[in-house]
Amino acid sequence: MKIIETSRVVTNVILTVPNGAKWGDWGEIQFCTSGHANGFAIKVQEPQGILKDDTSLNGIRLYCESGETIESAVGPFGEWSNSINCSKGYLNSFSLNVEKPQGPLDDSAANNIKFKCQDGEELKGDSYEWGTFGPWSLSCKTGAICGIQTRVEPTNRGFFTDDTGLNDVQFYCCD
Numbered sequence: 001m002k003i004i005e006t007s008r009v010v011t012n013v014i015l016t017v018p019n020g021a022k023w024g025d026w027g028e029i030q031f032c033t034s035g036h037a038n039g040f041a042i043k044v045q046e047p048q049g050i051l052k053d054d055t056s057l058n059g060i061r062l063y064c065e066s067g068e069t070i071e072s073a074v075g076p077f078g079e080w081s082n083s084i085n086c087s088k089g090y091l092n093s094f095s096l097n098v099e100k101p102q103g104p105l106d107d108s109a110a111n112n113i114k115f116k117c118q119d120g121e122e123l124k125g126d127s128y129e130w131g132t133f134g135p136w137s138l139s140c141k142t143g144a145i146c147g148i149q150t151r152v153e154p155t156n157r158g159f160f161t162d163d164t165g166l167n168d169v170q171f172y173c174c175d
Contacts, residue, residue, distance in 0.1 A: 013138060013140055013141060013172075013173040014170055014171070014172055014173075015093060015094060015137040015138055015139075015140070015145070015170060015171040015172070015173065016137060016170045017094070017095065017096050017134050017135060017136075017137050018134060018135065019096060019098045019132075019134030019135075020096060020098060020110065020151065020167060020168025020169065022167065022168075023109060023151075023153040023167050024073075024151045024152045024153030024154065024166075024167045024168075025073070025151065025152070025153075025154075026072075026073070026149055026150070026151050027072035027073025027074075027149060027150050027151070027152060028072060028073070028149070029072065029147055029148070029149040029172065030062075030070040030071060030072050030147060030148055030149070031070065031146055031147040031172065031174070032062070032064030032065070032066060032068060032070060032146045032147070032174075033064070033066060033068060034064075034065075034066045035064055035065035035066045035146070036064065036065055036090040036091070036143065036144035036145060036146045036174060037062035037063060037064055037065075037070075037090060037091045037144070037145045037146060037148075038063060038064070038065050038085055038086050038089070038090050038091065038117075039062070039063035039083045039084055039085030039086065039091075039123075040060060040061060040062055040063065040083065040084055040091065040113070040115060040123070040125070041060075041061045041063070041080050041081045041082065041083045041084065042057060042059065042060055042061075042080070042081050042112070042113060042125040042126075042127055043057070043058040043059035043060075043061075043074060043075070043077075043078045043079065043080050043081075044056060044057055044058065044078045044079065044081065044125075044126075044127045044128070045058055045077035045078035045165065056078075056099075056109070056110070056111040056112075056127065056128055056130065056165060057078075057109075057110045057111050057112060057113070057125075057127060057165055057166045058074060058075030058076065058077050058078045058152070058165040058166055059071060059073075059074030059075060059078075059080075059150070059152075059166060060072075060113060060148065060150060060166065060169055061080065061083075062091070062145070062148050063083050063085065064146075065090070070147075070148060071148065071150075072148050072149045072150040072169075073150045073151070073152040073166075074150070074152065074166075075152050075153075075165040075166060077165060078165075081125065081126055081127075084123045084124075084125065084126075085123075086115075086117035086118070086119075086121055086123065087117070087119075087121055088117070088119060089117045089118035089119050089121075089144070090117065090118055090144030090145065091115045091116075091117060091123075091144060091145040091171075092115075092116055092117060092118045092139045092140050092144050092145065093115070093116045093136050093137045093138065093139040093140070094113055094114060094115050094116070094136070094137050094145075094169075094171060095113070095114045095133045095134060095135065095136045095137070096110055096112075096113055096133070096134055096168070096169065097110065097111045097112035097113065097114075097127075097131055097132065097133045097134075098110050098111065098131050098132070098134060099111060099130040099131030109153070109165065109166065109167040109168075110165070110166045110167055110168065110169070111127055111128050111130050111131055112124070112125045112127040112128065112133075113125050113127075113169070114133060115145075116136065116139070118144060137171070140173035141173070142173070142175050143173050143174045143175040144173065144174070145171045145172070145173060145174075146172060146173065146174035147171065147172030147174065148169065148170075148171055148172070149169070149170050149171075149172075150166055150168070150169045151166070151167045151168040151169070152165065152166050152167065153165065153167055
């Protein structure tokens with residue numbers, strides 16, 4: 001396990017899913033300075049139409065109980081959604097909607113996300129679902145989600161390239 005320097009007590013649980021796409025680079029890990037995440041928002045590009053490049057999901061923000069907002073790497077396209085929050089408790093696990101590689105056609109990679117709150121409430125982003133939701137991640141055994149790291153492909157790489165935006169994400173549990 002990678003050692004992370006933070007003032008937070010991070011458990012040994014990093015929440016991942018097996019269906020994330022592999023393009024792009026991992027951004028910096030960001031943590032709530034105190035408490036846990038109780039909501040999220042997503043940055044989504046509208047469909048671009050035939051012969052244009054869709055990136056779909058470009059970013060994920062976490063809303064911490066302390067009132068701060070955290071995010072890792074974010075692509076440049078799209079608009080942020082309104083926050084979606086747990087009725088009570090905190091975010092505890094997730095599932096990612098990912099489109100498999102399309103070969104010579106337009107790849108969009110990650111397109112949407114769902115979270116489960118500690119009480120089992122399910123929250124889903126308002127995005128396009130090109131592809132499928134994969135399996136649910138593990139749940140935080142103690143505490144809840146308090147950190148995020150995203151994998152984002154650099155965009156605007158040229159006329160004959162295919163940009164994807166956000167490809168994968170992992171979350172960190174804190175006591």
